[in-house]
Amino acid sequence: MATRSEILLPPAPPRPIVWLRQNLFSSPFNSLLTVLSLAFIIWILNAALRWVLLQADWSIVFNHPLLYAVGQYPREALWRVGINLTLLSLLIGASWGCLGRALRLFSLLYAAMLAVGILWPAQFETLTLTMRLALAANIGVMGLGYLAGRRPFVTGRRLVLSWLAALAIALVLLSGIPGAPLLPLVPTGLWGGLMVTLILAVGGIVLSFPFGVLLALGRRSSLPVVSIFSTIFIEIVRGVPLIGILFLASLILPLFFPPDVRFDRLLRALAGLTVFSAAYTAENVRGGLAAVPRGQEEAAMALGLNRYQVLTLIVLPQALRIVIPPIMGQFVSLFKDTTLVSGIAVLELLAVGRSVLGANPEYVDQQAEMLLFVAAVFWFFSYLMSYASQRLETALGVGER
Amino acid sequence: MTAEQPTYPPVSLRSQIPFWRDERVLRILAQVVSAILITGFVVWMVRNVIITAQQRGLSLGFRFLTQSAGFPIGESLIPYDPSMSFAYAFFVGVLNTLYVSSLGIIFATILGVFAGIARLSSNWLVSKLAQVYIEVHRNIPLLVLLYLWHSAVFLQLPRVQESIVWPGPVYLNQRGLYMTWPRLTETGQPFVIGFAAGLILAAVVWVLLSRLQTARGGNTHYVLISLVVLAVCTAAGWIISGGNPIALDVPELRGFNFRGGMHLSPEFAALLVGLVTYTSAFIADVVRAGIQAVPRGQVEAARALGLNYRQALSLVIMPQALRVIIPPLISQYLNLTKNSSLAAFIGFTELFFIGKTTINQAGRALQVILLVMAVYLVISLFTSLIMNLYNRRVQFVER
Numbered sequence: 001m002a003t004r005s006e007i008l009l010p011p012a013p014p015r016p017i018v019w020l021r022q023n024l025f026s027s028p029f030n031s032l033l034t035v036l037s038l039a040f041i042i043w044i045l046n047a048a049l050r051w052v053l054l055q056a057d058w059s060i061v062f063n064h065p066l067l068y069a070v071g072q073y074p075r076e077a078l079w080r081v082g083i084n085l086t087l088l089s090l091l092i093g094a095s096w097g098c099l100g101r102a103l104r105l106f107s108l109l110y111a112a113m114l115a116v117g118i119l120w121p122a123q124f125e126t127l128t129l130t131m132r133l134a135l136a137a138n139i140g141v142m143g144l145g146y147l148a149g150r151r152p153f154v155t156g157r158r159l160v161l162s163w164l165a166a167l168a169i170a171l172v173l174l175s176g177i178p179g180a181p182l183l184p185l186v187p188t189g190l191w192g193g194l195m196v197t198l199i200l201a202v203g204g205i206v207l208s209f210p211f212g213v214l215l216a217l218g219r220r221s222s223l224p225v226v227s228i229f230s231t232i233f234i235e236i237v238r239g240v241p242l243i244g245i246l247f248l249a250s251l252i253l254p255l256f257f258p259p260d261v262r263f264d265r266l267l268r269a270l271a272g273l274t275v276f277s278a279a280y281t282a283e284n285v286r287g288g289l290a291a292v293p294r295g296q297e298e299a300a301m302a303l304g305l306n307r308y309q310v311l312t313l314i315v316l317p318q319a320l321r322i323v324i325p326p327i328m329g330q331f332v333s334l335f336k337d338t339t340l341v342s343g344i345a346v347l348e349l350l351a352v353g354r355s356v357l358g359a360n361p362e363y364v365d366q367q368a369e370m371l372l373f374v375a376a377v378f379w380f381f382s383y384l385m386s387y388a389s390q391r392l393e394t395a396l397g398v399g400e401r
Numbered sequence: 402m403t404a405e406q407p408t409y410p411p412v413s414l415r416s417q418i419p420f421w422r423d424e425r426v427l428r429i430l431a432q433v434v435s436a437i438l439i440t441g442f443v444v445w446m447v448r449n450v451i452i453t454a455q456q457r458g459l460s461l462g463f464r465f466l467t468q469s470a471g472f473p474i475g476e477s478l479i480p481y482d483p484s485m486s487f488a489y490a491f492f493v494g495v496l497n498t499l500y501v502s503s504l505g506i507i508f509a510t511i512l513g514v515f516a517g518i519a520r521l522s523s524n525w526l527v528s529k530l531a532q533v534y535i536e537v538h539r540n541i542p543l544l545v546l547l548y549l550w551h552s553a554v555f556l557q558l559p560r561v562q563e564s565i566v567w568p569g570p571v572y573l574n575q576r577g578l579y580m581t582w583p584r585l586t587e588t589g590q591p592f593v594i595g596f597a598a599g600l601i602l603a604a605v606v607w608v609l610l611s612r613l614q615t616a617r618g619g620n621t622h623y624v625l626i627s628l629v630v631l632a633v634c635t636a637a638g639w640i641i642s643g644g645n646p647i648a649l650d651v652p653e654l655r656g657f658n659f660r661g662g663m664h665l666s667p668e669f670a671a672l673l674v675g676l677v678t679y680t681s682a683f684i685a686d687v688v689r690a691g692i693q694a695v696p697r698g699q700v701e702a703a704r705a706l707g708l709n710y711r712q713a714l715s716l717v718i719m720p721q722a723l724r725v726i727i728p729p730l731i732s733q734y735l736n737l738t739k740n741s742s743l744a745a746f747i748g749f750t751e752l753f754f755i756g757k758t759t760i761n762q763a764g765r766a767l768q769v770i771l772l773v774m775a776v777y778l779v780i781s782l783f784t785s786l787i788m789n790l791y792n793r794r795v796q797f798v799e800r
Contacts, residue, residue, distance in 0.1 A: 251766040
């Protein structure tokens with residue numbers, strides 16, 4: 001039998017003209033589609049660019065960078081936000097260094113976002129030189145984090161722990177400690193903007209995940225009572241709109257608990273988001289649990305592991321790896337859903353934009369500009385999240401053995 | 402060698418395992434404990450509600466539903482005026498929710514299937530355009546989209562006197578969309594009855610004859626015959642109603658506003674367009690994944706058997722793709738229905754908005770919210786029931 005001795009090269013990319021013929025003009029119908037699409041693209045780009053560059057007045061966006069970033073957070077306490085930002089930069093850099101290419105584009109886009117902040121076209125009274133320098137320093141901090149992350153002592157487990165610790169530090173720093181002269185309390189009513197959006201999203205994700213896993217285990221439990229209660233909870237929450245749950249949390253939660261228990265408004269929003277997201281996470285995790293072959297569990301039992309060990313060492317690691325894509329999708333939608341908390345008077349990004357619009361009559365014609373800015377910010381973060389999740393899947397080898 | 406039989410003491414397995422390690426006992430115990438904990442928590446919360454309500458002098462009954470609502474509703478499918486009861490206003494809201502959701506589902510499906518197929522197009526430009534459309538809509542919050550459509554598009558239209566006119570005539574202005582719409586005349590009823598009867602009869606004929614064809618072979622011409630049945634019944638209705646069952650209602654500018662025709666408010670239009678564009682992006686992905694899930698070999702095998710492309714598509718690809726598409730599609734429909742509650746932010750009078758107005762008018766936040774949630778829950782559970790039935794029908798029979 002003849003064997004081929006030469007090494008087969010991968011097929012060369014087709015020449016541009018061939019590529020055009022294959023992909024754009026393969027048939028008369030396709031050529032027509034191409035021409036129509038081109039006309040459509042030119043028309044829409046022309047109109048959009050004309051509007052964005054010439055007609056639109058972006059002062060509602062450019063003049064209030066701090067409002068969009070942190071809301072009414074006291075300006076003399078901004079250094080606390082600054083420290084949190086530094087922590088964030090450090091950790092993003094360290095994660096990039098540790099996990100490598102999967103997070104490269106993510107980190108670079110984060111740095112680009114900081115650069116946008118440095119160059120923000122607002123007057124120096126609003127965004128002072130110190131703040132711009134601080135943003136520039138953050139890019140350096142991220143670089144330091146990257147170098148540190150390359151060291152062997154930074155492991156995935158330690159990174160996760162540091163992220164959780166940083167989250168706790170961030171919340172304490174932002175809200176303050178009662179009685180401490182350096183860290184006076186800042187009521188959450190003053191928090192706002194992108195900061196609140198991110199806190200709600202991250203908080204909701206971190207809290208709803210374990211809750212969702214527990215619910216999924218409960219639903220699959222062989223104990224009828226546990227499984228029935230979990231099922232009822234999941235189905236009820238999934239059957240009603242989020243805005244209803246948020247209303248319930250904001251209007252009714254104070255009624256459910258004794259009158260002396262006071263709930264912060266931001267906390268109510270977070271509770272509503274967590275409950276809602278947990279039910280969806282539970283359904284996703286349930287799918288993953290069902291996909292783990294029963295033999296795995298039986299083999300683990302046969303090896304003498306107890307129930308808890310079977311669950312945490314054998315079943316959950318396999319199940320959770322399978323459900324990374326849907327769970328990340330769920331987190332992206334949780335992030336987008338944080339806009340709804342404006343309905344219960346929490347000032348997240350969209351609500352800040354609307355209040356800037358309402359408070360300044362000179363911006364009355366700039367609704368579209370404000371909304372497009374908010375849309376762009378949300379688009380940027382959601383797209384970043386889905387992109388990072390795709391890279392994470394490849395890095396972890398989801399769906400491969 | 403005769404080994405003596407060792408003598409064992411009489412064993413009872415039960416007595417060896419202490420009850421705190423006996424799995425059967427533990428299972429029952431765990432259930433009792435969790436049941437007590439959960440019911441205890443619920444009872445505690447309900448008790449707190451009752452105590453707080455008494456302290457603040459809130460009433461917890463549902464009797465307020467029979468009182469007169471007192472607020473106007475801009476858009477209603479059924480006659481309504483503010484003297485009618487809260488329950489009736491609530492019903493108006495339910496109808497509006499169902500109305501906007503069903504329209505939204507129809508248009509989102511059309512647009513979504515279109516975008517999903519475009520995404521798979523062999524034409525690079527078309528595929529990229531579809532991808533941009535999908536990625537833009539998937540990654541922007543629906544609420545932002547709704548505000549954009551409402552305040553940046555529909556409220557920026559010209560004033561009433563300077564309406565944009567499209568053929569039809571369709572008038573587009575700040576107060577919404579006014580279009581020519583067919584309406585029943587006074588003698589229109591027999592026509593409707595005839596048409597409805599025709600639809601039902603045609604469906605029955607279709608099912609019976611197509612089954613007959615499957616059972617006996619041959620061609621029963623079921624498509625043609627059911628269409629004829631429909632046409633005959635409709636024509637009969639037409640003749641009975643005197644030949645003019647339907648008249649075109651043309652909107653006219655009278656004074657400062659349009660009268661007549663079909664009117665869609667900017668709120669309704671924004672909600673519908675926002676829901677449709679947002680959901681269609683998700684449907685497009687569902688459709689694309691479904692079509693890609695059909696192995697290429699299936700298409701090739703169908704062609705090899707002599708089916709033409711249309712037959713291969715309708716007999717081989719679609720039945721298999723639909724099995725993958727339907728469950729996530731239904732959950733997108735449910736999402737759309739639940740998302741219609743965001744109308745409360747832009748002011749279309751659907752269920753949630755009416756719930757909020759009721760709370761402002763009559764208080765009773767708890768009862769109103771529970772009622773609203775119950776309606777959404779019923780819609781969801783009903784839909785999942787139908788979906789489960791359908792799923793059972795189309796699932797693979799395991800070989």
